[in-house]
Amino acid sequence: MSNKIIKPLLLFLSLTVLTSCEIYSIEDVAIIQVEGYDYIDDEQIEGTISIPQFSRVETGATISEKYFSAAGETLKEIHGKLQGKSSRPLIHGKTTVNLYNEELARNDISFLLDNLIRDASIGRDVYLGVVKGSTKELIEKEYSQNERTSRYLAGILDNNIKENFPTTNLHEFAYAYSTTGMDGFSPLLNASGEHVELDGIAFFKKGTYVHSVPFSDSFLFKIMKEDFKYGNRKVEYKGYDYIIENIGSEVKYHVIEGIDNPKFQIEVNLNGILNEVTRFKLPKDPELITKLEKKFASNLEKNCLSMLEEFQEKNIDPLGLGNVMKSRERKFDHKIWKEKYPTAQIDVKVNVEIMETGISS
Numbered sequence: 001m002s003n004k005i006i007k008p009l010l011l012f013l014s015l016t017v018l019t020s021c022e023i024y025s026i027e028d029v030a031i032i033q034v035e036g037y038d039y040i041d042d043e044q045i046e047g048t049i050s051i052p053q054f055s056r057v058e059t060g061a062t063i064s065e066k067y068f069s070a071a072g073e074t075l076k077e078i079h080g081k082l083q084g085k086s087s088r089p090l091i092h093g094k095t096t097v098n099l100y101n102e103e104l105a106r107n108d109i110s111f112l113l114d115n116l117i118r119d120a121s122i123g124r125d126v127y128l129g130v131v132k133g134s135t136k137e138l139i140e141k142e143y144s145q146n147e148r149t150s151r152y153l154a155g156i157l158d159n160n161i162k163e164n165f166p167t168t169n170l171h172e173f174a175y176a177y178s179t180t181g182m183d184g185f186s187p188l189l190n191a192s193g194e195h196v197e198l199d200g201i202a203f204f205k206k207g208t209y210v211h212s213v214p215f216s217d218s219f220l221f222k223i224m225k226e227d228f229k230y231g232n233r234k235v236e237y238k239g240y241d242y243i244i245e246n247i248g249s250e251v252k253y254h255v256i257e258g259i260d261n262p263k264f265q266i267e268v269n270l271n272g273i274l275n276e277v278t279r280f281k282l283p284k285d286p287e288l289i290t291k292l293e294k295k296f297a298s299n300l301e302k303n304c305l306s307m308l309e310e311f312q313e314k315n316i317d318p319l320g321l322g323n324v325m326k327s328r329e330r331k332f333d334h335k336i337w338k339e340k341y342p343t344a345q346i347d348v349k350v351n352v353e354i355m356e357t358g359i360s361s
Contacts, residue, residue: 030088033150034097036135037112039104046071047078048136049090050149065148067140075115092121096150097157098128098170099135099189102209110207117174124171127157130202130209132190143194153196157187160198164219164231177206180334181322188212203316211314213307220303223249223268224319224348232275235296244272244296247355253324259336262344264321268300270350274357289354297350304348312342321346 034050048069070081083090098116100109116122131138143152161167168186176184183204190199201218203211213221219233223246232245249270257263274292285291311318315338322341326332 028088030086030090031094032090032092033094033148034099034139034153035095036099036101036131036139037104037109038101038135039107040071042107044071044073045078045104046136047075047082048139049082050139051086051090052148052150069136075112092119093123095122095126097153098126099131099138100129100209101131101133101135105130105202105204105209108208113173113177113207116170117177122170124169124174126170127154127168128170128173128186129153129157129189130186132188132199138189138191138196141191143196153189156196156198160218162230164222164233165198165215166201166218166222166225167228176318176320177204179320179323181317181324181326181337182320183316183318185318188215203311203314203318205314205316211310211316213310217303217307219246220300220307221318223270223300223350224251224266224304224307227251233296233300235292235299237292237295240277242277242292242296243275244292244352244354245275247271247273253319253321255325255328256345259325259329259332259340262325262337262340263346264324264344265347265349266304266319268304268348268350270300270352272296272352272354274354289357293352293354297352300350300352301348304350305346308346308348312344312346315342317341 030051036048072078173184176182188200188202254265
């Protein structure tokens, strides 16, 4: 194709794309940054949104927040009422956090998730969260950090995902929600005083919140779920607490037997640094590090197995072992897997190597 034809064609396509997009000035729209939904009864839910307010004063530009709430039977009804309270069009393009209170999540939020996942205007990196208590109160509360609620909540999750908390966002949840042999999870949040606390992990059976583990055990789930570095965990040995920092862990799933008698081994290889101890100096024991490695590995194996038993009792599969089996078993049958999973044998093997002490010896 000659340049005489290509150049006009490219120009036409560019103009078509540009003219088909509605471009708004930031001053002409209300940008929803946080959304929260609370259970009212079997017929109605309440939706609350937070939008930034931009203003100019003599000292420079300032940003505050404004909140709107409305109740209804459907999302369309709620959003219509919210729009009726705003002087500017509401848009979702910059939504960072989407919240559901515990009671609502336990009553199945599939219809909310379906709408959220299908909304092309919402980024896949939006955080989902279950809230103990009211999402409305959590969103409208003023916090000591003196920053917008959306930035504050996203900051809490960003920081903890870099450490002990498993990676989570709308993309990750949507994949688990729509995949055979896998269930989703989200942060469990709690407003306490002038702060929001990351209380634990909320586990779902498709669209229903059915189980949780405390934040103190999030490290256990993370080492079984993904490869990562950073994060730390305590191990007790001979009356003293030792803090071991993870500088790199890797997890592998091994299918030992197929779907007729499913058996898995979860292998975790962890390199760590001993960086804190509840004494001024390490004891004069040349085999201390080896003993700590064995003790730490044994502790992790025991606690991981206990967590896996809870998952099987609740018949949830947040590690996606069913999806692993499906990828390796030609005759995989989801109905058979659902029957077999609660009694499937799952072993955990943890190998720990402490690379250095990082403290005086």
